[in-house]
Amino acid sequence: MDLAAIEEKLVSGESLKIKYRYPVENTGRSHGSQFGVRTDKLLDVSVELGRFYAKFRGDSPIWLSAEEVLEIAPDDGIYEELPAE
Numbered sequence: 275m276d277l278a279a280i281e282e283k284l285v286s287g288e289s290l291k292i293k294y295r296y297p298v299e300n301t302g303r304s305h306g307s308q309f310g311v312r313t314d315k316l317l318d319v320s321v322e323l324g325r326f327y328a329k330f331r332g333d334s335p336i337w338l339s340a341e342e343v344l345e346i347a348p349d350d351g352i353y354e355e356l357p358a359e
Contacts, residue, residue: 280326280346281319289349290316292328294342298358308358315349331355 283290295309317335318327326343330336332353 275340275343275346277319277321277324277340280316281321284316284319290346291349291353292316292326292338292343293345293347294326294328294338295344296342310358311344311354311356313352313354315353316346 280290291313292315293311293313296312298308298310314328314330315332316326316328319325320327320337324340326338326340327335328338
């Protein structure tokens with residue numbers, strides 16, 4: 275993923291959203307870690323740190339490592355949360 279290109283889009287005023295994996299508490303299952311998928315508004319990128327900053331559920335800013343990110347797309351205002359299977 276080209277963080278510099280994504281940063282350039284943000285600086286030029288383009289609105290983007292970010293789809294990422296997040297760990298879900300494993301309730302009684304012993305099959306390893308489970309992950310849900312969430313989409314939120316992308317706020318910023320740190321090329322040096324390899325981090326993305328998103329608006330978690332439209333409220334609090336959080337940071338994500340590049341390894342957690344699944345997709346960067348134009349922001350259409352639709353944010354989803356898919357629970358772990």
